[in-house]
Amino acid sequence: MANLEKNQAKAVSKYVRMSSTKVRRVLKQIQGLSYKEGLMILEFMPYRACRPIWKTLYSAASNAQNNVGLNKENLIIKNAFANQGPTFKRSRSRAKGRNFKILKPTCHINIVVENNSENLIFF
Template identity: 40%
Template sequence: MEVKATTRHTRISPFKLRLPIAEVKGKNAGQALTLLKFMPLKAAGIIYKTLQSAVANAEHNNELDVDKLVVKNIFVDHGPTMKRFRPRARGRAARILKRSSHLTVIVEETDK
């Protein structure tokens, strides 16, 4: 059975949030949490919290065994972008895009 957790409107760009995903996809949930805990990236902390939430959802809502949970899929979507302007030379303005993301973590119980 699949269980998911989402984090929406996170103020980090999707590109930066996708960096540590390949390291944890397909791994045991406990191993993935340990890997993310010691990664020196802001994105790893955000993914760690969301994965912890997915594991808690599986344990409390669906009564699944935490030791058998595997990270089935993690994906990141674009969230809303805030547009800001910075003054430049000769009365011009440069656009600054402050991107945000939506993160979804899906865990599944295996028979291993």
Template identity: 40%
Template structure:
């Protein structure tokens, strides 16, 4: 019975901090995969034209690998086809401020924004006994 309670909370998380992509652009990509099956989401990110899809894909693959390691540690049956993205979000990281010369001796500020990308994958309860 103790192993059944561990299966119910089979959840893995991965995050990447200080990724050099603006949060607004990363959120567009994360919105594509939220709630999907993990394997389908990897396929979507592979063929997505946005440049932010590469770091999001790396974080998702890391979360899948974390789930595999957690399942091995707890001696639980693992099938990555059952994983679903339960949470995926992008937070704003620190902004690097740079200056460019502008007309008449002025300086214009350039904001180079960074993101913290977090993905959580879990096995839904209804598919555990199905396969």
């Protein structure tokens, strides 16, 4: 995703302390929607993953407005995906001198927004 078109912007949240599969479940719901619909859906969904996704989507729209000069009203979510990040490894002491491994997964959230050419009105 290094090569973005001139009507696209993206935002990345790294090292989010959540499993990538749980984040992907929410990202599938908002992919292809408009920016406003995506924010509204994320606000009312009951999943914990919605908050970091909402922040990343808001950041992508702000990047589109400030860096590319696009209007937030005309944005659609072109691409939204989550990659697995590094796993924090911890241990907990158990009976008889044994250890129990605790894995704390992280993920990287990527959201690409683009200008929706269907909503543009030409005079």
